[in-house]
Amino acid sequence: MSRPEPVVAGAAASGLGARVQRLRAERGLTQRALAEPRYTAAYVSAVESGRRVPSADAVAHFAERLGVTPSDLNTGRSPAEVVRLRLRLAEADLAGSADETAAVCHEVAEAAVELAEPVLEARARLGLAGVALRRDDPGAASAQLDRAELLLAGAPPHVRAEAAVGRAGLAYHAGDPRYARYLLTEARDALLRDGYPDPSVLLVLHAELVRCHVALGDEEAAAEAATQALALAVLAAPARVADLHLSVASSLLASGRTVEAAVAAEQARQAARQVAMRWLLACCHRARGQGRRRAGDLAGALGDLARAHTVLTDAGQPALAREVGVELAEVYHALGQPARAEALLRDAVDRGGDPSVAARADRVRGLLRDDDGDRAGAERYLRAALAGYRAAGRRRELAAVALLLADLLEGWGRPGDAIDLLREGLHQVEQLGERVAVLRATA
Template sequence: MAKRDDPETIGRRVQQLRHERGLTQRQLAEPAYTPAYISTLEAGRVRPSDEALRHLADRLGVAFDELATGRPARLATDLRLRLTEARRTFATGEAAEAGEQYAALLAEAETYGLMDEQATALLGLGECALDTGDLAAAQQHFERAEQTLRDAPLPARVPALRGRAVAHYLAGELRYAVYLLESTLDELNSGGLHDPDALLLLYASAIGPYMDMGAHARAAQAAEFALALAPQVGDPALVARMHRQVARTLVAEGRLAEADASLAKAAEMYRQLQIRTELANCHWMRGYVHAQNGDLEHAETELRAAQDMLSAKRAALYSSQVAVELADVLHRRGKSEEASALLHEVLGDLSSERGAVHAAAAHRLLGRIAEDARDTESAEEHYVRALSLLERAGATGDLADLCRLLGDLLRRTGRVEAALDAYRTGLGHRTAPGTTTLGPAPAQPPL
C-alpha cells in the first residue's frame, strides 16, 4: 500500500471534495461519525483511521487510495500503459516524439511519488538521448534512474547501469564502460544474483567495447555466456539484441555464415516486434558481414537501407557511424569521390567525445583515399588524427593496423626513423591485445 499523506493534507482534501459535492459536515459524518469529528479532521488535528477513511471515501465517491494519497484511482496502471505506448513510439524510430512522451510521464510520476514509473520514464529518456546522440543527457537520465532505484535489488538497476555504460562507450570512454559492465557482472555473479535477463544484457553490451579494445578472446567468452543464457530469457527483444552483438565476435573469428545466420534471427525478431530502430542496426551489421566476405554490392545495399532508416528517424550519431562503413564499401567499389564527400559530411557529427572510434575510422579512410590520390601530406594528417582519437579512447583493436599504414607512408616518403617509431607503436598494441587496459575477467555465471 502507498504511504498515506499527513493529516493536514488529508483534511484539506476531504474538505475540498466535500465542498465539490455540496455536502455539509453532518451529511458527510452520518451515520458513523459526528460533525465535530469531521471538523477536527478537516483542520488536520486528527489522523483518521483506515475505517474512517473508507467511510469518507464511500460518502465522497472516491477510492480509498485517492483519499489517502491524492493519487487518482488506477493512476499507476494508467501510467504504465502510457509508458508502454511511449516505448512503442520509440520502437518505430520516433525518438524525439517518444522523448516528449517520456518527459510528460516522468513529471506525472514525480508529482504522485511513483518511483518505479519514474525510473521507467528515465530509462526511456536515456534510450531516446542515446538514439539522438545527446550522450551527456543520456548519462544524466541513466544516473537519475539508478538513483531512483537505489533501494531496489541489483538486477532491477542493471538496465540503468548498462545504459550508463553504453553512453560512456559511445562517448569514447571504453575503459570506463568496461569497468561499469564488469564490476556489475562480478557483483551479480559473486552475490548469487543470477538473473538471466540482467546477465544477458550485460554480457551482450560488453562485446562492442571488448572488440574495440582488441580484447577479442574476452568478447568471444562474453558471447558464449550470452548464448548459453538466452534460453532462460523471456524478453525476445533482449535475445534479438544479443544475437546482433554476438555476430561481431563471429565475424572476427571468420565465421561469416554463422554471423549472418545470427543477424537473420535478430532481424526476424525485430520485424515481428516491429522495432524499427534495432532492425536498422541489423541491416548495418549485415552490411558489415557482406563487406568482410567481399560481397560489396550486397554490403552497399544493406548499409544504404540502414542509413535510410536511421536518417528518417533522425538518429544522427548512429547514422553517421553507418555512413563511415558505407564510405569504406564505396571506396572499395571504386567510388572514392562519393566516399570522401560522405566522410567529410559526417565528420561534423563525430568527435573524440561522440563516436570516437568511428571518427577515427573516417580519418583513416580519408587517409587511404588521399594516398590513392598521391596526396601524402593530407594522408599523413588524417592518419595522425585517427591515431590520436583511438589512443584517447583506448580502442587498441584498430591501432596496430593504423600504425602500419602510417609507418608505410612515412617510409615511402623517406622518413625511416619516424616510420620505425610508428611500427614499434603498432607492435606494442599487437603483442597482447587488451591486456594493458583490462583487469581480471569477471566471474562466470552458473550455466
C-alpha cells in the first residue's frame, strides 16, 4: 500500500475531506471500499476529517472511485456534481412527503454553498419554503424566501420569477390573495415585456394566478388564466417523462457527457415540476371547466371537471374533490345522465364538511327528483338546500333556490305556498345582508 502523507491541518484539507466524505456517502461506499487496494480505511478517515492532505496520486485514486475528475474533487466546482444536484432537486419535486422533500432540499442547499452555485442553492431554498408552507410555518418560509431572493438578485428575470412565485404563495397563505395576484401579474408581465417568456415559469405563474382569481371571485379571469396554464402543461404523463429524463441524465453522467446530461436534467426538472403541481393543475381544469359550462360547452366542461375530480381525489384533496364532484353532477344532469349525477352526489356529500357544498348537492338532487316526477322528494331536497345556504351565509344562492322552489310550487298548483316561501326567503336574505354589514362595520 502507498505510504500515507504527513499530517497537515487547514481549511484546504477540511474542504477536500468534506467533499470526499459527502461523495462517498452519496455513492454508498465504505471508507475501506474507497481506500482499497492502495490505501487504508484509517487513511480515508484522516483525509475526511481534514487531518491529512492526500497526494495527487491519492486524489486521482479517490476521484476515479467516486466518478469525478481530480480537479472536481480538489476545487469542489464540478459541472458533473452540479448536474447531480439538479437531478436531486427534480427528485425532490417527485417526492411524496414533505419530510423527504425537505431532506433533499437541505442536502442540495448545503452542497450548492460548497460549489458556489447560487441559483441551485436558491431553488433548494424555494423548495424548503414550499415545505414550510405545507407545514403551516410561514416564518420559516419567509426566511427561506429572503435568502433565495438575495441569491437570485443577479439572475435572469425568468429565474428571479421563481422567487416571486414563492413570495406570492406566502401572501396567499397569509390570506392576502389580492397581493399575491399583484406579485404574480407583475412577474408575468415583466417576462413577456423583457423577452424572457420561459414556458415552465409562465406555466407556474398562470396556475398560481388561477387560485388567486378564484379566491377573489373573478371567475372569468380564473378561466382565462387556467386556459393559459393548461396550454403550457403539455405533458400527458409528467411523472413518467421525468423518470425517463432522470435515467437518461444519469447514464450520460456515467459516460462523462456532462453537457448533454445537464440538458436532460433540466428536462427532468420541468417535468417533475408539473408532477408537483398536479393538484394546482387540477384546479386549472376546474376553472376552465366552469368557464366552458358558462359558455354552454357542456362536453368541454365535462372533460375538464372529470379530470379535476380524478386528480384531486388521487392527490388527497377530499374537500376540493367533493366540490368538483357536485359541479360535475350538475353537468351530468344538464346532459340528461341522472344516474351518473346521483352516483357522484352520493360520493361527494360530506355532511360534516362545508354546508354550502351539501346545499348545492341538495339543489341538484331536488332537480333530479323533479325530473322523475317526485314532487315531495324535490321539495324536501330544495328546502334542505335553503337551510344549507342559510347556514353557510350564501345570500345569492339562497335567493336563487327560493325562486326555483317557488316556481315549482306555483307549477304544482300551490301559489299560496310559493308566496309564503318567497316572503320567508326574502326575509332570510335580508337578515344575512344585515349580518354581513355588521361584520364589515366591526372588522
